[in-house]
Amino acid sequence: MRSSSRFIALVACLAFCMTQVMAQAGLSVPSTYRWPLPDWAPRPVIPADNPMSEAKVALGRALFYDKRLSANQTQACASCHLPAHGFGDGLALAVGSTGEAGKRNAMPLANVAYLPTLTWANPNVTTLEQQILTPLFGEHPVEMGMSGKEQLLFERLKADIDYPRLFRQAFPELKGDISLRTITRAIAAFERTLLSFDSPYDRYRYGKQNQAISTSAKRGEQLFFGERLECYHCHGGMNFTDNQIHRMQPLGERGFHNTGLYNQDGKGAYPPGHQGLREFTQQAADEGKFRTPSLRNVAVTAPYMHDGSIPTLKEVIRQHYAVNGRAGGGTGAASPLRSQFIQGFQITESEIADLIAFLESLTDPRFLRHAAHQAPANRPDSGVHPKPKRR
Amino acid sequence: MAQRKCLNLVGCVMLGWGISGTADAARTQLITLQVEPQLAGQPVMCGASYPLQGADGVTVRFADLRLFVSAIELVDVEGRAVPLRLEQDGRWQYRDTVLLDFEDGQVSCANGSSEQHRVITGRIQPGRYRGLRFMLGVPARFNHQDATLAPSPLNQTALFWSWQGGYRFMKLELDVLQNGQVSGFPIHLGSTGCQSSSNHQPATRCRQPNRVQVDLPDFDLATDRVRIDLSTLIAHTRLASPTPNTAPGCMSAPDDPDCDGVLSALGLTGGNSQRVFGVVKP
Numbered sequence: 001m002r003s004s005s006r007f008i009a010l011v012a013c014l015a016f017c018m019t020q021v022m023a024q025a026g027l028s029v030p031s032t033y034r035w036p037l038p039d040w041a042p043r044p045v046i047p048a049d050n051p052m053s054e055a056k057v058a059l060g061r062a063l064f065y066d067k068r069l070s071a072n073q074t075q076a077c078a079s080c081h082l083p084a085h086g087f088g089d090g091l092a093l094a095v096g097s098t099g100e101a102g103k104r105n106a107m108p109l110a111n112v113a114y115l116p117t118l119t120w121a122n123p124n125v126t127t128l129e130q131q132i133l134t135p136l137f138g139e140h141p142v143e144m145g146m147s148g149k150e151q152l153l154f155e156r157l158k159a160d161i162d163y164p165r166l167f168r169q170a171f172p173e174l175k176g177d178i179s180l181r182t183i184t185r186a187i188a189a190f191e192r193t194l195l196s197f198d199s200p201y202d203r204y205r206y207g208k209q210n211q212a213i214s215t216s217a218k219r220g221e222q223l224f225f226g227e228r229l230e231c232y233h234c235h236g237g238m239n240f241t242d243n244q245i246h247r248m249q250p251l252g253e254r255g256f257h258n259t260g261l262y263n264q265d266g267k268g269a270y271p272p273g274h275q276g277l278r279e280f281t282q283q284a285a286d287e288g289k290f291r292t293p294s295l296r297n298v299a300v301t302a303p304y305m306h307d308g309s310i311p312t313l314k315e316v317i318r319q320h321y322a323v324n325g326r327a328g329g330g331t332g333a334a335s336p337l338r339s340q341f342i343q344g345f346q347i348t349e350s351e352i353a354d355l356i357a358f359l360e361s362l363t364d365p366r367f368l369r370h371a372a373h374q375a376p377a378n379r380p381d382s383g384v385h386p387k388p389k390r391r
Numbered sequence: 392m393a394q395r396k397c398l399n400l401v402g403c404v405m406l407g408w409g410i411s412g413t414a415d416a417a418r419t420q421l422i423t424l425q426v427e428p429q430l431a432g433q434p435v436m437c438g439a440s441y442p443l444q445g446a447d448g449v450t451v452r453f454a455d456l457r458l459f460v461s462a463i464e465l466v467d468v469e470g471r472a473v474p475l476r477l478e479q480d481g482r483w484q485y486r487d488t489v490l491l492d493f494e495d496g497q498v499s500c501a502n503g504s505s506e507q508h509r510v511i512t513g514r515i516q517p518g519r520y521r522g523l524r525f526m527l528g529v530p531a532r533f534n535h536q537d538a539t540l541a542p543s544p545l546n547q548t549a550l551f552w553s554w555q556g557g558y559r560f561m562k563l564e565l566d567v568l569q570n571g572q573v574s575g576f577p578i579h580l581g582s583t584g585c586q587s588s589s590n591h592q593p594a595t596r597c598r599q600p601n602r603v604q605v606d607l608p609d610f611d612l613a614t615d616r617v618r619i620d621l622s623t624l625i626a627h628t629r630l631a632s633p634t635p636n637t638a639p640g641c642m643s644a645p646d647d648p649d650c651d652g653v654l655s656a657l658g659l660t661g662g663n664s665q666r667v668f669g670v671v672k673p
Contacts, residue, residue: 124556124587124594133538133553139577140639148504148549180539180546272636282584282598282645 042246044113055169060190065375070097071145086297092308105308113192116245116252121276128188196367220358240295258288260325260338268337419514428619438498445630455564466522475513490544523610528560528602535593577640616671627652
């Protein structure tokens with residue numbers, strides 16, 4: 001060995017040892033992880049105790065696609081979060097591993113790393129690590145059905161041919177501990193890599209490729225960002241939602257809004273179990289407020305709204321937003337609780353077509369097909385079960 | 392690695408106790424508190440049925456009961472409250488909080504686990520004690536922490552209430568039998584309406600903390616047991632026909648009529664003290 005390479009080896013070894021010592025001492029190890037982001041996109045904020053690493057992402061990916069995370073081994077995270085659907089599931093309401101119908105439309109996961117709160121309306125779930133506990137252990141509704149069965153889960157993973165090694169590689173400072181701590185952190189790390197910034201609209205707007213989107217989509221863009229439709233007030237920013245947190249905006253911003261989808265009593269009531277933010281704040285004014293969803297890949301995430309109650313984008317525009325919110329359409333009364341930006345608008349069929357062309361330009365085909373987002377090869381129990389029939 | 396530090400700290404504290412352990416043992420007495428949940432005046436057992444329960448007088452089968460109790464104190468004849476120092480068993484009892492588990496995973500309790508914990512063990516300085524006090528619930532300082540880092544018993548996922556950002560303080564599940572049909576009636580008690588003071592803090596201020604202070608002024612350590620009278624808990628609840636379009640059973644929702652009787656029996660609403668916990672005399 002030449003002295004220079006010996007020196008390099010020594011430095012590398014020292015660096016590794018320092019990292020280990022720092023990790024042991026509880027200091028955060030400087031992350032060498034390279035975010036697969038375009039230059040213009042700010043980096044996500046990540047929890048101090050869960051730095052990114054390739055090994056952690058690889059483990060999280062295996063876990064995300066593993067049906068053994070559900071009690072009856074029929075459902076993985078990916079069963080409700082399918083890449084082709086923008087990591088949604090194409091159903092109105094999610095269906096759990098035991099067949100129980102859920103209460104919400106499964107959320108797409110593109111750029112979930114930039115969300116300050118997770119889920120449709122819970123203001124208290126602020127990290128993916130925390131959010132994962134609800135599908136795993138929730139009982140109303142049952143999703144993965146693992147409540148009280150965490151030891152079974154650990155045993156399954158410990159008995160696997162690959163996991164002990166994958167956990168050791170991902171969590172050397174914890175000696176590959178297989179626990180809720182490491183399972184949740186690995187899955188969260190994988191989810192933070194689900195980054196969609198390469199849609200035709202991104203190329204047009206940030207990449208200065210003037211021909212990346214059609215003239216119809218450009219007209220739709222004008223409508224979307226215009227004062228007649230007011231879409232951008234809530235669906236603004238790089239992820240087309242007024243909910244975001246990142247390195248350049250570390251305090252984050254949140255937006256929960258009532259769009260007038262329901263008005264069951266003339267006072268703005270939503271159906272039972274659909275109170276949105278009010279469920280947590282218990283404030284009457286928060287009835288029907290839901291977190292603005294991102295519109296990235298929205299054309300492939302139908303059906304729409306928190307309860308999947310609108311099948312197509314055209315109906316979302318024509319039968320909901322254009323008429324003061326769906327409850328105000330036809331003979332109904334517009335909800336008194338709806339956001340001030342829901343005022344209805346006149347719109348022609350060709351304008352709707354333009355607006356949809358713009359929304360379709362937010363679909364990022366490379367994101368939907370990216371090999372690194374799919375089920376890992378050579379894993380015995382990975383993959384997703386066949387899509388249940390639409391109810 | 393904050394947790395390891397914390398564990399080391401706990402280790403040191405325990406070691407400190409260990410060193411003085413013999414002296415400590417000489418100075419303190421070991422206390423075992425027996426806890427007995429009952430339905431229809433009988434101890435609950437997995438698989439057993441109990442007639443004439445709830446406002447509608449139906450037969451129920453016991454399926455699950457687990458609950459957290461904390462801040463346990465004995466009251467001496469002068470009226471001074473002395474904290475019981477829980478045995479730190481690494482499984483059921485952590486600091487001043489204990490998980491009681493009355494299901495054995497058999498028959499109607501199949502969703503549970505075989506392990507049970509029906510007693511509270513701890514040490515207390517010698518004295519003339521005549522009363523017992525404790526709280527039903529996980530203390531606020533533990534309730535909103537990261538459950539994935541919590542020590543046992545706060546790492547038991549059956550008691551996680553992630554949706555509410557805390558734990559279930561009590562998880563009671565009954566099978567309701569009527570006309571050959573079986574329906575479940577779960578009662579989950581925990582803090583609700585919790586809010587965070589900032590976007591980066593866990594929620595801590597809860598509109599309904601739902602912790603129940605229990606005061607048993609006449610409790611003889613030598614002979615008495617703590618009774619959990621589940622029949623009283625559900626006495627005013629329609630078990631076979633719960634209110635439509637509300638959460639299953641009672642999920643601590645203040646606006647769910649199926650919770651009215653439950654919260655009132657626990658003294659959380661209605662202004663009376665709790666009527667569920669009492670004393671079994673020999």
